Amino acid sequence: MREHTPDSDGLARFGYEQSFERRTGRFASFAVAFAFVSIATGIFTTYGSVLNSSGPLGIWTWPIAVAGQLAVAFVIGSLASRIPVTGYAYQWTSRLANPVLGWIIGWISFMFLAVVVVAVDYTVASTVLPVLLDYTAGAGITWAVTAVILLAQAALVGGSTRWSEKVNNAAVSAELVGMVLLTFLLLVVAAVRNDMDFGNLWSRGAVPAEGYWSFGDLTSAGPWMLGFLLGAFTIVGFESAANLAEETNDPERVVPRAMWQAVLASGVLGFLFLVAVTLAAGDPVALAASGTPIADVIKDTLGPVVATLLLLLVVLAIFACGLVIMMTGTRLTWAMSRDERFPGWRQWRQVSPRFGTPLRATVFYVLLAEVILGLFSAFSEDALFTLFGAATLLPAVIYAATVALYLAKRRALPDGKFDLGAWEKPVLAVSVVWLVFELSLFRDASFRDAWLYVLVMVVVGAAYLVTLLATRGRRALDMPDMHSIDSAFAQKEQI
Numbered sequence: 001m002r003e004h005t006p007d008s009d010g011l012a013r014f015g016y017e018q019s020f021e022r023r024t025g026r027f028a029s030f031a032v033a034f035a036f037v038s039i040a041t042g043i044f045t046t047y048g049s050v051l052n053s054s055g056p057l058g059i060w061t062w063p064i065a066v067a068g069q070l071a072v073a074f075v076i077g078s079l080a081s082r083i084p085v086t087g088y089a090y091q092w093t094s095r096l097a098n099p100v101l102g103w104i105i106g107w108i109s110f111m112f113l114a115v116v117v118v119a120v121d122y123t124v125a126s127t128v129l130p131v132l133l134d135y136t137a138g139a140g141i142t143w144a145v146t147a148v149i150l151l152a153q154a155a156l157v158g159g160s161t162r163w164s165e166k167v168n169n170a171a172v173s174a175e176l177v178g179m180v181l182l183t184f185l186l187l188v189v190a191a192v193r194n195d196m197d198f199g200n201l202w203s204r205g206a207v208p209a210e211g212y213w214s215f216g217d218l219t220s221a222g223p224w225m226l227g228f229l230l231g232a233f234t235i236v237g238f239e240s241a242a243n244l245a246e247e248t249n250d251p252e253r254v255v256p257r258a259m260w261q262a263v264l265a266s267g268v269l270g271f272l273f274l275v276a277v278t279l280a281a282g283d284p285v286a287l288a289a290s291g292t293p294i295a296d297v298i299k300d301t302l303g304p305v306v307a308t309l310l311l312l313l314v315v316l317a318i319f320a321c322g323l324v325i326m327m328t329g330t331r332l333t334w335a336m337s338r339d340e341r342f343p344g345w346r347q348w349r350q351v352s353p354r355f356g357t358p359l360r361a362t363v364f365y366v367l368l369a370e371v372i373l374g375l376f377s378a379f380s381e382d383a384l385f386t387l388f389g390a391a392t393l394l395p396a397v398i399y400a401a402t403v404a405l406y407l408a409k410r411r412a413l414p415d416g417k418f419d420l421g422a423w424e425k426p427v428l429a430v431s432v433v434w435l436v437f438e439l440s441l442f443r444d445a446s447f448r449d450a451w452l453y454v455l456v457m458v459v460v461g462a463a464y465l466v467t468l469l470a471t472r473g474r475r476a477l478d479m480p481d482m483h484s485i486d487s488a489f490a491q492k493e494q495i
Contacts (some may be wrong), residue, residue: 002171011246014085015480016097016338019351020161024248028165029255031172033241033262035324036447038120039270040175040317042234042293045123045388047277051288056204058280059274065231066118066267067110071427072399073238073263074420075406080242081416087335089402096409097479099477100465105401106336107461112394113329115453116237117322118373119387121149124318132291132311143373150369153323157330158362159355161247164327171320178313179269182298184305186276189301219268221444222281224231232438234270235389236395238262240328243335330365334358341477343464389423389450392441395429400435447472 094102125145214222300306337349352359
């Protein structure tokens with residue numbers, strides 16, 4: 001029997017018993033949010049795309065994207081403080097809007113987590129390990145390596161939350177120190193060797209000047225606009241800390257702080273690194289043709305040994321990123337299954353008495369990830385871009401729905417330990433403007449396959465939802481003990 005604590009008693013207000021041990025502290029919560037964002041992963045993966053779509057000038061979209069995502073993190077942190085329950089957006093929407101909409105958002109969140117772990121691990125197998133180990137990355141080898149990485153992450157997540165967090169804490173510490181050192185060395189060595197080219201910061205590279213600043217048309221975004229995808233892909237997943245709420249000590253205070261601190265740290269450090277790399281990039285047109293432009297700049301500026309260390313750092317960061325994604329995905333699967341509203345819920349809602357983890361949900365999740373990997377590898381000519389497209393589109397949809405929910409319910413929300421106070425209106429304004437703009441980028445025709453993935457998964461989810469409602473009725477989607485939230489709303493509205 002779990003020990004009663006103020007946190008577990010608080011959980012009982014939402015109709016749940018304590019199922020996990022509360023071991024996650026402040027740094028571990030921050031590390032979960034930071035590892036999911038993983039600037040080493042995001043920048044290494046997408047910098048080349050920015051050079052080709054927007055030129056080096058595209059890096060100036062980063063601060064704007066960070067400001068937008070930071071505003072979103074503040075809004076989501078406010079919700080996480082008031083409803084500190086595993087399941088994050090699924091729980092918030094179910095309780096503050098209605099269970100049907102909550103189920104839809106939960107399913108979209110699951111779709112995102114199922115595809116993004118494949119996208120992240122596919123990166124290390126297709127672009128990093130071939131350079132590090134000097135081999136040709138054919139489709140079969142890339143598939144096999146990605147599959148093995150997924151299994152290794154699942155073994156950790158299913159075997160021990162404590163060891164998963166230890167591995168992640170170590171990886172995040174190494175990433176923080178490594179990125180700071182790399183940025184410093186790049187700036188110093190490039191300056192000493194007189195290799196800095198400040199003109200690169202304002203260069204369009206090989207991108208034509210005509211129409212560069214345009215918003216594009218109905219089926220395409222302008223060149224500079226596409227540069228925003230660098231930040232939009234990288235600065236996501238900070239809300240993963242909320243999906244460990246039932247394993248975190250004082251989650252009402254710790255989780256929101258972990259979110260915004262992870263976004264701010266990633267934003268500042270990531271931009272400094274982008275500036276350093278771009279200054280030392282040499283010829284940006286030639287660099288854009290490389291499959292690993294970041295590694296090439298490091299190698300040319302700091303030598304092959306440091307470049308190899310960078311690649312090792314990226315491998316570690318990507319593994320930790322995938323590990324946290326899988327941990328988040330299994331918790332969402334478990335949370336929806338606990339409420340009896342996920343396909344096969346009887347199996348996935350169990351917590352292993354031996355390991356203290358949602359072991360069966362982990363097995364299900366990794367098997368699904370392997371299926372997605374196989375389908376994308378077999379049917380997509382550009383599997384990596386399609387995976388990243390879907391992994392960028394889906395969180396934007398989730399964030400937009402969550403912010404809209406907060407906007408509609410903010411006056412009735414109960415008090416929490418994290419409050420925006422007088423900053424609430426400007427923060428909301430920034431988040432809404434940013435999300436509307438971000439979603440507009442996905443009208444570009446290059447995201448056709450990503451939209452197709454979303455459509456297929458929505459159809460699958462809709463079919464299950466209809467079946468659930470037909471066989472069990474509207475009550476099948478009721479949340480346990482919502483009276484505490486409802487009474488809090490009532491009291492707030494009377495004031």
